Amino acid sequence: MRHLRLSAGYRDLALVVLVLALLLACGPSPPRGRRTPTAPPHTSTPTLAATPTSTRTPSPTDTPEPTNTRRPTATPRLTKEATPTASPTPQGPSRIRLEADGSGDYTTLYEAIGAAAEGATIILGPGAYELAEPLAIGKSLRLIGYATDDTVIFCSAGDFVVRFYSLGSFGAENLTLRHDGDEPADVVQAASGAVDFRRVAFGGAVWDEVGRLGGVGLNLYGNASGKVRECWMHGNELYGILLSEQAHPTLEDNTVSDNDNGGISYWDDSGGTARRNYCADNGYYGIAVNGDARPTLEDNDCRKNVYSGIAYFDRAGGVARGNECVANGRYGILVGGEADPTLEDNLLGDNQSTGLYYYGNAGGSARGNTCSGNFDYGIYLDDDASPALEDNECEVYPSE
Numbered sequence: 001m002r003h004l005r006l007s008a009g010y011r012d013l014a015l016v017v018l019v020l021a022l023l024l025a026c027g028p029s030p031p032r033g034r035r036t037p038t039a040p041p042h043t044s045t046p047t048l049a050a051t052p053t054s055t056r057t058p059s060p061t062d063t064p065e066p067t068n069t070r071r072p073t074a075t076p077r078l079t080k081e082a083t084p085t086a087s088p089t090p091q092g093p094s095r096i097r098l099e100a101d102g103s104g105d106y107t108t109l110y111e112a113i114g115a116a117a118e119g120a121t122i123i124l125g126p127g128a129y130e131l132a133e134p135l136a137i138g139k140s141l142r143l144i145g146y147a148t149d150d151t152v153i154f155c156s157a158g159d160f161v162v163r164f165y166s167l168g169s170f171g172a173e174n175l176t177l178r179h180d181g182d183e184p185a186d187v188v189q190a191a192s193g194a195v196d197f198r199r200v201a202f203g204g205a206v207w208d209e210v211g212r213l214g215g216v217g218l219n220l221y222g223n224a225s226g227k228v229r230e231c232w233m234h235g236n237e238l239y240g241i242l243l244s245e246q247a248h249p250t251l252e253d254n255t256v257s258d259n260d261n262g263g264i265s266y267w268d269d270s271g272g273t274a275r276r277n278y279c280a281d282n283g284y285y286g287i288a289v290n291g292d293a294r295p296t297l298e299d300n301d302c303r304k305n306v307y308s309g310i311a312y313f314d315r316a317g318g319v320a321r322g323n324e325c326v327a328n329g330r331y332g333i334l335v336g337g338e339a340d341p342t343l344e345d346n347l348l349g350d351n352q353s354t355g356l357y358y359y360g361n362a363g364g365s366a367r368g369n370t371c372s373g374n375f376d377y378g379i380y381l382d383d384d385a386s387p388a389l390e391d392n393e394c395e396v397y398p399s400e
Helices: 002-026 109-115
Strands: 097-098 120-124 127-131 136-138 141-144 152-156 162-164 169-179 189-190 194-203 216-220 226-229 230-234 239-243 249-254 255-257 260-264 273-275 278-280 285-289 296-298 301-303 306-310 319-321 324-326 329-333 342-344 345-347 353-358 363-367 370-372 376-381 387-392
Touching: 097 109, 109 120, 109 127, 109 136, 152 216, 194 216, 216 230, 230 239, 255 260, 260 278, 278 285, 285 301, 301 306, 306 324, 324 329, 329 345, 345 353, 353 370, 370 376
Parallel strands: 097 120, 120 141, 127 152, 136 162, 141 169, 152 169, 162 189, 169 194, 189 216, 194 226, 194 230, 216 239, 226 249, 230 255, 239 260, 249 273, 255 278, 260 285, 273 296, 278 301, 285 306, 296 319, 301 324, 306 329, 319 342, 324 345, 329 353, 342 363, 345 370, 353 376, 363 387
Antiparallel strands: none
8 A cells, every 4th residue: 555655646746747847848828818919811702800802812821911902903094985075175264163953154064074174163063963974084174162061973883983184183172072873983083193182072982892993982093193181081892092003192181981991002103191191990901001102101090990000011111100000900000021111109009909010021110109008019020020129118029
């Protein structure tokens, strides 16, 4: 009996030693209450709770990386055949007044634009102006409504509501431009020249997932430039604002909210400045920068977006300075791929996972950012990401 008791004691001691060895081999676990940030899965049919797919074929990995945002397969091209207006008339009137009941200087907006001189101003009274077909404008022109909620131009046909194709300028203020049908369409497209939009609402764009067409409130491409100020992009099925190719406008004081995929999306070599915009409650991202785009993002308020306030993918860069990215579904700012933005003095707080999350081969620099109140981490470096970090007021994980 004594021999049996002695053997049991040795067995107990051996079990204790074995358990301790296993615990030491596994290493320390993350702090309690914190989750390791996970890369979002790819999905062929994104929903608001899923991660958008890229048009590129993802590499097969055990843990897929976050992908860039969706975009139409082809940039819209200039098709004058869609223009229901007459050729420009240089000697036409430079100031035209229209009324919704047809009692103005011309009966319809088509007639007014066809007759207008280059650079003319068309003043639209309160009411709804229905377009039977999309309206393409090939001359410099300005549309002025009575008030944003009171003057509404809408169209149910597909492709677009208004397209501008001229080296001149196209302006609009104090009105709503809306797509009202089920066919895929953007609301406004501008391929060149300078736009000047102020207090204009863009809504109702329909996205075709199969054909990858439409869905954008304001689609600026080619070498479009100009200013978009104090406007509203709301309720579009892809983006509030899409910038691609060499578009480089200034976006200031706009409200870009409740768009199904994202608020503002930069692609290709687009750039310019986005300043003091409110990007909230969008699917996935408040502002996304893809391709080789390098915009300057200053003092924007990006909050309550499903995935992150600001996101950089591919080889994107530029500067993000003084932005507030708070209360987003996962991240304040997400940087992936080979993106190398300069992030300075941003407030990244109260996000559901991490204030600033780097992954892939991302680089660039983060300086003077404040990350507070995030559920998991202040800054998280994943994969081979190697940004320069300096004077940030937040925890860095993994720590060096």
